[in-house]
Amino acid sequence: MPKQILVKAEEIKQVISLAPGRQLTLTRPLVMGILNVTPDSFSDGGKYTSTDKAVKRALEMETEGADIIDIGGESSRPGSEPVSEKQELERLIPVMKILKKHLKIPISVDTYKANVAKASLEEGAEIINDISALRFDQQMAPLAAEKKVPVILMHMLGTPRDMQKNPSYRDCVAEISLFFTERVAFAVKMGIDKSKIILDPGIGFGKRLVDNIEIIANFKEFKKLSRPLMVGVSRKSFIGMLNPDGSFPDRRLGGSIAAAVAAVLNGADIIRVHDVAETVEALKVIQAVKE
């Protein structure tokens, strides 16, 4: 009779492979730092250009312990209007060109446009963060398949413009799980290797307060899909709803850390955050307690 081999679940090292010789190792929760390259986030009329400031912030986040930098050129906040492909590229490409020379950690590009993703991959981005989960641009799945890059598939009910107009679910976690199963099948059918797929329930994207809380509380459910799980809770409005004073996004740090910790304790692998230093600090404590 063969000897039984017992391995603790946490000792099975999951990896996400990037370019040859590069990989993300999921033995601890990873921190993805948010870099918004939109005029509202980086223009103050000062002497630095928005490109300079974005580059500086990315390098600062790396120093603070970020594992990935997520660069976006279009705001996907509720009610926000789409920007043109040209405009998105004009914002992203100058920043990527500089960062690929200076950053050691990988860059993910936050876009649902295949042409923007393609140009970004050519400028050194190594991961696609598609909030539409390959639904908005028919060329996105073939691109991800061809380039063999990891792709983040996020759940959203509706579009950024209309997603917060009366969202409702019978069973939010079950519906998101079903969506994940369908999108993974689609991606695989399109030639994307299953090992390259990361899933994200899309906190705040067509969700009420109760839905966001249910997702975090039941995050373990998504583990059944056997894919790395990502989550973005940072400074989102549901955190504001739980606190007086919460209408200001910069007053949501404590709540953001708490939500990130809750998600990690329930199995999240990658946390997308604005406040990298504080999140890294919190997750080190959580990791020590878990180990």
Ligand code: 8Y4
């Ligand atoms: C204050 C600051 C209030 C930011 C709201 C926000 C996710 C994402 C976004 C996410 C993945 C945001 C691009 C929304 N959220 N990508 N992107 N997952 N994969 N809002 O949760 O940060 S943008």
